Amino acid sequence: MAGNTEPLSARAKLAVTAGRAAAAVSRAAGRGSGSVIGGRVALKLDPELLARLARHLDVVLVSATNGKTTTTRLIAEALRAGGEVVSNALGANMPAGITSALAGGSAARYGVIEVDEKYLAGVARDVSPKAIALLNLSRDQLDRASETRMLAERWREGLSGTDAVVVANADDPLVAWAASSCPTVIWVAAGQEWKDDAWSCPSCGGVLQRPGDDWFCGDCGFRRPVPTWALSGDCVVAPDGVSWPIRLQLPGRANKANATTSAAVAAIFGIAPKIALDRMYHVQAVAGRYDVVRYEGRDLRLLLAKNPAGWLETFSLIDGPPTPVILSVNARSADGTDTSWLWDVDYTRLAGHPIFVLGDRKLDLAVRLEVAGLDFRVCADLAEAVRSAPGGRIEAIANYTAFQDLRRLIGN
Amino acid sequence: MSDSSLRLVWVYPDLLSTYGDQGNALVLERRARQRGLDVTRIDVRSDQQVPTSGDIYLIGGGEDRPQRLAAERLRRDGGINRAVANGAIVFAVCAGYQIIGHEFINDLGRVEPGLGILDVRSVRNEGARHVGDVLADVDERLGLPPLTGFENHQGNTVIGPSARPFARLRYGGGNGTGDGTEGAWCDTVFGTYMHGPVMARNPKIADLLLKLALDVNALPPVDERWYEALRAERIAAASQPA
Ligand SMILES: [Zn+2]
Numbered sequence: 001m002a003g004n005t006e007p008l009s010a011r012a013k014l015a016v017t018a019g020r021a022a023a024a025v026s027r028a029a030g031r032g033s034g035s036v037i038g039g040r041v042a043l044k045l046d047p048e049l050l051a052r053l054a055r056h057l058d059v060v061l062v063s064a065t066n067g068k069t070t071t072t073r074l075i076a077e078a079l080r081a082g083g084e085v086v087s088n089a090l091g092a093n094m095p096a097g098i099t100s101a102l103a104g105g106s107a108a109r110y111g112v113i114e115v116d117e118k119y120l121a122g123v124a125r126d127v128s129p130k131a132i133a134l135l136n137l138s139r140d141q142l143d144r145a146s147e148t149r150m151l152a153e154r155w156r157e158g159l160s161g162t163d164a165v166v167v168a169n170a171d172d173p174l175v176a177w178a179a180s181s182c183p184t185v186i187w188v189a190a191g192q193e194w195k196d197d198a199w200s201c202p203s204c205g206g207v208l209q210r211p212g213d214d215w216f217c218g219d220c221g222f223r224r225p226v227p228t229w230a231l232s233g234d235c236v237v238a239p240d241g242v243s244w245p246i247r248l249q250l251p252g253r254a255n256k257a258n259a260t261t262s263a264a265v266a267a268i269f270g271i272a273p274k275i276a277l278d279r280m281y282h283v284q285a286v287a288g289r290y291d292v293v294r295y296e297g298r299d300l301r302l303l304l305a306k307n308p309a310g311w312l313e314t315f316s317l318i319d320g321p322p323t324p325v326i327l328s329v330n331a332r333s334a335d336g337t338d339t340s341w342l343w344d345v346d347y348t349r350l351a352g353h354p355i356f357v358l359g360d361r362k363l364d365l366a367v368r369l370e371v372a373g374l375d376f377r378v379c380a381d382l383a384e385a386v387r388s389a390p391g392g393r394i395e396a397i398a399n400y401t402a403f404q405d406l407r408r409l410i411g412n
Numbered sequence: 413m414s415d416s417s418l419r420l421v422w423v424y425p426d427l428l429s430t431y432g433d434q435g436n437a438l439v440l441e442r443r444a445r446q447r448g449l450d451v452t453r454i455d456v457r458s459d460q461q462v463p464t465s466g467d468i469y470l471i472g473g474g475e476d477r478p479q480r481l482a483a484e485r486l487r488r489d490g491g492i493n494r495a496v497a498n499g500a501i502v503f504a505v506c507a508g509y510q511i512i513g514h515e516f517i518n519d520l521g522r523v524e525p526g527l528g529i530l531d532v533r534s535v536r537n538e539g540a541r542h543v544g545d546v547l548a549d550v551d552e553r554l555g556l557p558p559l560t561g562f563e564n565h566q567g568n569t570v571i572g573p574s575a576r577p578f579a580r581l582r583y584g585g586g587n588g589t590g591d592g593t594e595g596a597w598c599d600t601v602f603g604t605y606m607h608g609p610v611m612a613r614n615p616k617i618a619d620l621l622l623k624l625a626l627d628v629n630a631l632p633p634v635d636e637r638w639y640e641a642l643r644a645e646r647i648a649a650a651s652q653p654a
Contacts, residue, residue: 340432
């Protein structure tokens, strides 16, 4: 029982048991993994349960607009070099889901927890984390009125007195501003392809100057912190200047950035970059993302892109033309019901790819692609898109519920 | 027009480009080029001077703090006011719509002066935020088909005597004042709460601005297939609110 020396109180034990029972009922009723409903029941019985469950663990929190699920997996895999890990690997990242995940790991030494951006400050207060990884912040679900800079401000206020070591992306001005109030920060040059939410200085509102990889505010002097860890090409550069090659099964620049941050987090717990990175190689598709599946006799790679920054990162990792691309967009409540964000994505990056359009909001996509001057075909369903696509592996990019629809259809 | 090229000015993308309204510039540019027009698109960041020689100025929506910063910088700059005095066209959305009026309530809860190029005043609506699909009938003088858009705001905008409502609501919150109006316009200045972006769902608005800029009564037809399909879908969706 490494890391679990103090027994849970009777009330906490009851809460955990009740939570597990509720989860089992939910699973039996066919409502998914049941982790969220289980957590809700447990939290109701013992509101301090989250804090109590975490007390026995070295906790790492991971938050961001994009990449938090994958990074949580990478860090968890790296920390397994040092002991057992409990994690909300299924992406249930609000307090109820987190409670449920922690309740399942009484023998663990580490808790690696993905946290929804809006809940980070509160969860950080409850669980006294040893480390907090902050990756990026950008526009997401426009109809929710959760303004990006307000999120950064909430992080900044909520984390200002934290005892945790904060590992933060120096290349994202909003993240840098949020983290710069924390007592101990390890800065990582993790890069940032999407820049359109950070042209204004988060501190004073001045216009940020962004020459090359640098950024600074000419008005107040707020500038990019000096990083000690960096992603450089295909390598992690550690604080001692030694480069470690990144080998992942996950594609794309963004995942190399996630691996770099994960290596910096692992080092806090005494796990060397080589060991951490070797372990990260074992992380495969995360919740079906990047999975290559067979459908109608063809190979499809499933790619999730939930917001403009995610679409941009996804365009940079797909195979070049003439690889066929399927795009699927919904605007259900979990996606945000406003599709205006489609116009913030530069679809001209898909020029040369045969494009097939699906989803509840395929007509919004059709107009977007028409205005971008691209050729495309609007399809009734996935089968039609796959049948129409020329040979070779197909890249299928979808937003949140559209991605779930594809997985369900394919039986994956 | 100042020369053979249509000058399209996209105002302050660093502050007012949060809700996809850049799409209005893309649709305008596309439909102008499809008519064989040469277009120069000028993106002006808020640390740059706004050119006064533009034909069409587009201002988008943004969050509350950037809205205040944009109003401060545009007042100091004065370029849009000079351009409008010379007959330029302005089309502003949401936060931009409030900025081109006389005043609005800023993120600090104070009255912020606008550019005063459209006779409207905005206050903050104390009730629920207006979020969702909108359907409205555009002022008949403008000769446009029904307006479809997506709104996401907490403003109440009152139209003064020298401006007219842009549209009459069938569904949605619009100006939020309970008088059934959406947006406002006067001469060559237009304001609306509609995102979507509004010209992707209402390409005839783009054509109207092009006709005003070119001083012509008609434009050659373009392929409207996907626009029409999208319009039909969104008009039906607005008529059956979730
Ligand atoms: Zn500054």
